[in-house]
Amino acid sequence: MNFKALVIVAMSTCGTLFSQVHKQDKVLFTLDGTPYYSEEFKRIYNKNLDLIQDPKQRDVDQYLDLFVLYKLKVSKAYDLKLHEGKSYINELKTNRDQLAERYLTDESLIDNLVVEAYNRSLKEINADHILFSAKPFASAADTLKVYNKALTVRNEILSGADFNEMAKKYSDDPSAKENGGALGYFSAFKMVYPFESGAYNTAIGQVSMPIRSQFGYHLIKVNEIRENRGEVTIAHLMLLKSTDNVVEKNTEIHERIKELDAQLKNGANFEELVAQYSEDTNTAKVGGILAKFRIGVMNEPEFEQTAFNLEKAGDISAPVETTFGWHLIKLIQKDPLPTLQESKIALENKVKRDSRSRMINEQLVKKIKQRFSVVEDHKLKKQVFSLVDLSFYKNSWKRPVEDKQYQKPLLTINKDRVATAMDFLKYIEKNQQAYRGVEPLSKAVDLAYEKFLESELKSYYMANLESEFPEFDHTVTEYREGLLLFELMETEIWNKAKVDTLGYTAYYEKHKQKYKQKQRLDLAIYHFEDEKVAKRTFKRWLKNPNLATAIPAVVKVESGLFDLQSAVVTERHIPTTQGVYQNPKDNREIIVVKEVIPEQILEMESVRSQLLEEYQDSFEAVWLENLKKEKKIEVNRSVLEEVKQELSKG
Secondary structure, eight states, rough: OHHHHHHHHHHTTTOOOOOOOOOOEEEEEETTTEEEEEHHHHHHHHGGGOOOOOHHHHHHHHHHHHHHHHHHHHHHHHHHGGOOOOOHHHHHHHHHHHHHGGGGHHHHHHHHHHHHHHHHHHHEEEEEEEEEETTTTTTTTHHHHHHHHHHHHHHHHTOOEEEEEEEEHOOSTTTTTHHEEEEEEEEEEEEHHHHHHHHTTTTTBBBBBOEEEETTTEEEEEEEEOOOOOOOEEEEEEOOTTOOOOOOHHHHHHHHHHHHHHHHTTTOOOOHHHHHOOOOOOOOOGGTOOOOOTTSSSSSSSHHHHHHHHSTTTOOOOOOSSEEEEEEEEEEEEEOOHHHHHHHHHHHHHHHHHHHHHHHHHHHHHHHHHHHHHEEHHHHHHHHHHTOGGGGGGGGGOOOOOOOGGEEEEETTTTTTTEEEHHHHHHHHGGGGTTOOSHHHHHHHHHHHHHHHHHHHHHHHHHHHHHHHHHHHHHHHHHHHHHHHHHHHHIIIIIIHHHHHHHHHHHHTTGGGGEEOOOOEEEEEOOOOOOHHHHHHHHHHHHHHGGGGSSOOOEEEEEEETTTTTTHHHTTTTSSSSSSEEETTTTEEEEEEEEEEEOOOOGGGGHHHHHHHHHHHHHHHHHHHHHHHSSEEEEHHHHHHHHHHHHOOO
């Protein structure tokens, strides 16, 4: 947290200006007739009670003084129109947007998705699949046709047809022609969410019903489910296959990797062979070490299985073939899966990024639609829809020029927010590229309108968070007033005090004694290893102190300016007179007091930082006294007594 944020937080603990008046509110005090209410004061007092360190400030009267002063400052900031400053407005918007982010998601839904993802991550599924392609926005008839085809193939499989052969025959996944739809092992987040859910909800040996994803329909056969084995760190030595994939060349490369394997079995050093022979240039310089990984990350099932099958750190595999070449794999370390608590933040970020995020957005839109009423002009809507032609699919459709009939309200949210027909026309012109795959045209325009409506609803929801969530209103107000008070202090106190040279010079002259430098000793302490050498040197230096200016080569020296209360002086009982002394507690140590520097008042420039800080405090105190005189403060004593009684019960 930066300095400004710290100051704002400190200021905001004094109170907030949440002025929504409840029926039970009573006026606690007024500033020039402007009322401030008891409910607000009680809420702020109770909120900050645990933060108050000074027992005096726990006293309601004392706290009220602070609260009134806080309101005076806020009022002064508004009087000076600091809330109209561009930097203030921008910073407040940034803070509000950040605070609003949590209201764009359903925390309970995210928590459920996180727990679900973690539980799924504990297992690895081995599955095969058949893909029946269907466009995301295909017509109902086309979608049903693909679904029925998937259902027919599923029935054939249930009647005895081989799943992998059916994948080769029917799957629209090109790789199925070779692998029969085999996916190998995977865990949470490796597949799109609908597919993942279909796999985890299908029993071993069973074939799922057709599962819809953005790619089409899937039939999933689960072959095996096993415990997730965590993560593994390995090093590898790799020889690349020939670029032209000639069989003879690859055979030679395979023989070379087998020779290296034999050398390792005869005691050769793995890291040395990696440095000399590995063709993975990214890892060869670091012993062949790869970043740790889980099953499914490498997209090379044989490589992964071999790595995880190694048992002890240091074990080395036999040659393993992958798409890229041949590898010798050495186990460095195995790490178990982290706990839910350890992985919670990472899982939350993944949940918000992958296809699960659609569920989060859908939940929000559903909640907003239930909360706010929407009135549409269906006649105008039909008229606007008819303006869109097939140029829309070429991303070249242009909205009509400004026309009064298109400035009419197309939809009204909560009798408050109006979106005109022109607003929608501008939206569809700007975003037509996003709907090119949607047919027929009427469906594309319908979908664009739904997204436009969602956008308008979310925008309205975000703009009205304060009225929807009182705690959000409180928090934003704290930031608003915290920023205002920062601007106020910077404008009225800190900046003015900093340039008031006459003021802080006069303050320095008046308080000179505060900037006094205590008496100090200019010392050199010589540490000898040999006591006899130290004694001889001490005798010589006593006779001729000038010899002490030459530092002996075999001696450790500690030198500098030390005040009389420092441990260096007090622990050695160093005299406060110039001369050469031997440490009474350690004869190997000689102390030379070069100079005794008397107590002195420091020059103003040398204490400028401390002086300005103290002068700002003094400047602020005077400013506050004047501020209190600017507005008439009237406290309702009877209401204050009621507040005291209520707070004492809490």
